[in-house]
Amino acid sequence: MxxxxxxxxxxxxxxxxxxxxxxxxxxxxxxxxxxxxxxxxxxxxxxxxxxxxxxxxxxxxxxxxxxxxxxxxxxxMDGRSSGPPRRITPELDQYLQEKLAEQRLWNSDLLAEALLERFGITVSRDAVRVRLLALGYSWKRGRYAPGQVPDPDVIHEHQASIETLKKGHWTANSPSSF
Structure with missing residues (x-):
């Protein structure tokens, strides 16, 4: 039937x-x-x-x-696909936060390398950048500034070079010819 x-x-x-x-x-x-x-x-x-x-x-x-x-x-209509599983897990989030708490300048490339070395996981720098934004971090331009107070002995030893550099000339220790 x-x-x-x-x-x-x-x-x-x-x-x-x-x-x-x-x-x-x-x-x-x-x-x-x-x-x-x-x-x-x-x-x-x-x-x-x-x-x-x-x-x-x-x-x-x-x-x-x-x-x-x-x-x-x-x-x-088709529903939205959930996509592939996240590579950056909460454990990796914790590791990223620990790395960023260090007295060091980090960028997304360096953090991606650190994740590869520590966990063996390849993560693109863009994925790291997006995850850092989600964690509340924002990118600021790096600048040259001492991370800690310079040693006075080192400053005294190189004072002549420092003064020459401030004037925009070659340092006292650099070769005189180009």
Whole structure:
């Protein structure tokens, strides 16, 4: 015994909305296909004929019709993919925060290298940058400034070179020829 033919009935507004989906530029190909299946079924085409016409499994056609019956036009749309799993886990977040607490200038390339050395995980510098933004860090231009108070003996030893550099000339210790 064959199951009875399945036919949806559409109002003129529903048919017009499905037609706009079918012909709409920038609409996902799968959504356009599902809209066509629903419209052709409503016009009298059976599920086996639709499956043969579109080269699909009859169960897939039934699934498309079920989606439309249950959710209307939004049911024809694909949901968002969750994407690949995150490479930077909470453990790596903690490691990044520890590294940034050090008295050192870090950038996303150096942090990506540190993650590779410590955990063996290859993470792009852009992924590190995005994760740092999510953690509340922001990028500031690096500048030349001593991280700690310079040793007075070192300053005294190089005072002549420092003064020459401030004037924009070669240092006293540099070669005199170019």
């Amino acid at each position: 064959t199951p009875p033919a399945r036919h949806l009935s559409l109002s003129s507004e529903e048919d017009a909305a499905l037609r706009r989906l079918e012909l709409g530029a920038g609409i996902n190909v799968k959504v356009r296909l599902r809209a066509s299946i629903v419209r052709l079924n409503a016009s009298g085409m059976t599920v086996p004929h639709l499956a043969q016409h579109f080269g699909r499994n009859p169960q897939s056609v039934h699934n498309d019709l079920d989606r439309y019956e249950q959710h209307g036009i939004p049911g024809l």
